Amino acid sequence: MNIESLRHSASHVMAQAVMELFPGTKLAIGPSIEDGFYYDFDMEHKLIPDDLEKIEHRMAQIIKENHPFEKRTLSRAEAIEHFRNLGQDYKVELITDLDADEVSLYRHGSFEDLCKGPHVEHTGQIRAFKLLSIAGAYWRGDEKNKMLQRIYGTAFESEKDLRKHLNFLEEAKKRDHRRIGQALDLFSIHDEAGPGLIFWHPKGACIRNVIETFWREEHIRRGYELVYIPHVSKVDLWKTSGHWDYYRENMYPPIKIDEQEYIVKPMNCPGHILMYKTHLRSYREFPLRWAELGTVYRYERSGVLHGLMRVRGFTQDDAHIFCLPDQIQDEITRVIELALYMMKTFGFEYKLYLSTRPEKYTGTVEEWERATDALENALKSLGLPYQVDPGEGVFYGPKIDIKMVDALKREWQGPTIQVDFNNPHRFAINYIGSDGKEHSAVMIHRTVLGSMERFMGVLIEHFAGAFPVWLSPVQVRVINVGETELNYCREVYDILKQNNIRCDCDFSDEKLGQKIRKAQVEQIPYMIVAGAKEAENKTVSIRHRRKQQLMDTSLQDFVVNIKREIQEKINE
RNA sequence: GCCAGCGUAGCUCAGUCGGUAGAGCACAUCACUCGUAAUGAUGGGGUCAUCGGUUCGAUUCCGAUCGCUGGCUCCA
Numbered sequence: 001m002n003i004e005s006l007r008h009s010a011s012h013v014m015a016q017a018v019m020e021l022f023p024g025t026k027l028a029i030g031p032s033i034e035d036g037f038y039y040d041f042d043m044e045h046k047l048i049p050d051d052l053e054k055i056e057h058r059m060a061q062i063i064k065e066n067h068p069f070e071k072r073t074l075s076r077a078e079a080i081e082h083f084r085n086l087g088q089d090y091k092v093e094l095i096t097d098l099d100a101d102e103v104s105l106y107r108h109g110s111f112e113d114l115c116k117g118p119h120v121e122h123t124g125q126i127r128a129f130k131l132l133s134i135a136g137a138y139w140r141g142d143e144k145n146k147m148l149q150r151i152y153g154t155a156f157e158s159e160k161d162l163r164k165h166l167n168f169l170e171e172a173k174k175r176d177h178r179r180i181g182q183a184l185d186l187f188s189i190h191d192e193a194g195p196g197l198i199f200w201h202p203k204g205a206c207i208r209n210v211i212e213t214f215w216r217e218e219h220i221r222r223g224y225e226l227v228y229i230p231h232v233s234k235v236d237l238w239k240t241s242g243h244w245d246y247y248r249e250n251m252y253p254p255i256k257i258d259e260q261e262y263i264v265k266p267m268n269c270p271g272h273i274l275m276y277k278t279h280l281r282s283y284r285e286f287p288l289r290w291a292e293l294g295t296v297y298r299y300e301r302s303g304v305l306h307g308l309m310r311v312r313g314f315t316q317d318d319a320h321i322f323c324l325p326d327q328i329q330d331e332i333t334r335v336i337e338l339a340l341y342m343m344k345t346f347g348f349e350y351k352l353y354l355s356t357r358p359e360k361y362t363g364t365v366e367e368w369e370r371a372t373d374a375l376e377n378a379l380k381s382l383g384l385p386y387q388v389d390p391g392e393g394v395f396y397g398p399k400i401d402i403k404m405v406d407a408l409k410r411e412w413q414g415p416t417i418q419v420d421f422n423n424p425h426r427f428a429i430n431y432i433g434s435d436g437k438e439h440s441a442v443m444i445h446r447t448v449l450g451s452m453e454r455f456m457g458v459l460i461e462h463f464a465g466a467f468p469v470w471l472s473p474v475q476v477r478v479i480n481v482g483e484t485e486l487n488y489c490r491e492v493y494d495i496l497k498q499n500n501i502r503c504d505c506d507f508s509d510e511k512l513g514q515k516i517r518k519a520q521v522e523q524i525p526y527m528i529v530a531g532a533k534e535a536e537n538k539t540v541s542i543r544h545r546r547k548q549q550l551m552d553t554s555l556q557d558f559v560v561n562i563k564r565e566i567q568e569k570i571n572e
Numbered sequence: 573g574c575c576a577g578c579g580u581a582g583c584u585c586a587g588u589c590g591g592u593a594g595a596g597c598a599c600a601u602c603a604c605u606c607g608u609a610a611u612g613a614u615g616g617g618g619u620c621a622u623c624g625g626u627u628c629g630a631u632u633c634c635g636a637u638c639g640c641u642g643g644c645u646c647c648a
Contacts (some may be wrong), residue, residue, distance in 0.1 A: 142645080191638070484605090
């Protein structure tokens, strides 16, 4: 049995149940999707969560009755007539827009729907299903159209598979970076400050700082130079770049300073370009690789904000590469290697996507072809599997997107590499070639993490808050058993500190079990417990947050081991 | 921005069919001095999101605003 037809069949059964419970409902579309199905309805009644239970109940009855799915075919005109008589306007619109002479309808029991199929044989084959949520959705996904009510559900071949999926949803909920971020005191967002603006608490800032330090060192190692630019600049700069005309809805309005209007930067590129243009460039300087952890501010519609994943102020791990046309492939190859190195270091699987020329584009077709070939050749030369997204490129150039696949196999937008044909023309980003003439340089935008905010959000969910030692804000907690060994514990703590290990201590009057529990809840990788026995023998008792067995060892050995674990960035 | 739901202590949540609120955790103090995931007692803490309306009286009902959640649309 095909899972898609199973889910699609479930959506028909759901539509029937909704039609019966809420007569007069108009049906839009109800496809199967990844992990489930939905159906869009246009109805007077506002669906509430309790309705889902009622609908599920009716669905269960329909399923039990084992209605066979039966197909029949109507001519286009007949079908339009048929659905018009039923008052199903959306179906009429769908058929009208169809290219076919005939359309198929599927019936089970008293319910019939326009559908190209296929379906399961009878409703009894839908064994395990659940309705999940109610949502608003525009007719045909266009915000100019009417907002319909959508019900999401899921269906599986067995109760066991369904339960597995529901457990997955539970697990995802537990890993929600907003919940963990609060529980582990990593970051906060404040009504008083504004939505989509992140405050990094010491522990979150610590993790971010570790990542940023690693990022800087790795970039310098790979031939990048670091730059800094101001956060505001005159509106004219944004007019030259084209953002004022094409990106204004995402930009904050100008600030007036001394009769001049200034814009808070939504992107870093114009700033880097100004520096490029401070003197005449020679082809001998290329490639120029300028990197910056550049904070940008963009207006995002209130409904789209989401924790760290979608914010209004964020820091891109940005870089711009200025190079010759025949250097594109080599540069792209290096960027992909860097990006994949990052993915590997943080423990992510990944998928690569190549996006080609969209309908609306700037530059010439030759430029596009040359750049797209360079991107594709880079992917091929690295022997990497990738998927082509035709027409999904940005208007100014083709791109490679890398999606991070986390511990729960979810995909997140991460690194992106984009060739830009627009800015070199707008800003006259030129260089003097070996022929002594002026030529247009190639500009590549790229990030290898995405943004610090989104990356940290994904990282939190990926590790469920249990960061590997090299990223953990507190790597070791020193815990005493009683009062007598306090001095020894302080000695241990001092030695750890001297070795640059991030540690703290819990010398509170609580029982040992309580202190261990606290450290476990905080996901601290190592707990060092020292009591009279250890103080006597000058050893430490090591407890790892995931391992049951304890280890008695010398502090020296522990320090050597944890330093290696940090150095090698080992993911558990 | 749009549709729907929600907003009660630092956190998680009860509760009030209109008579100004409670639990657990956390926090503070005290006692206990404890050997690898929760010791006990006591205490502090709330303009029940904000503003307005109805009412003798609003945290509760109504409206607006702000914010959050799930989606849609859009994106790093």
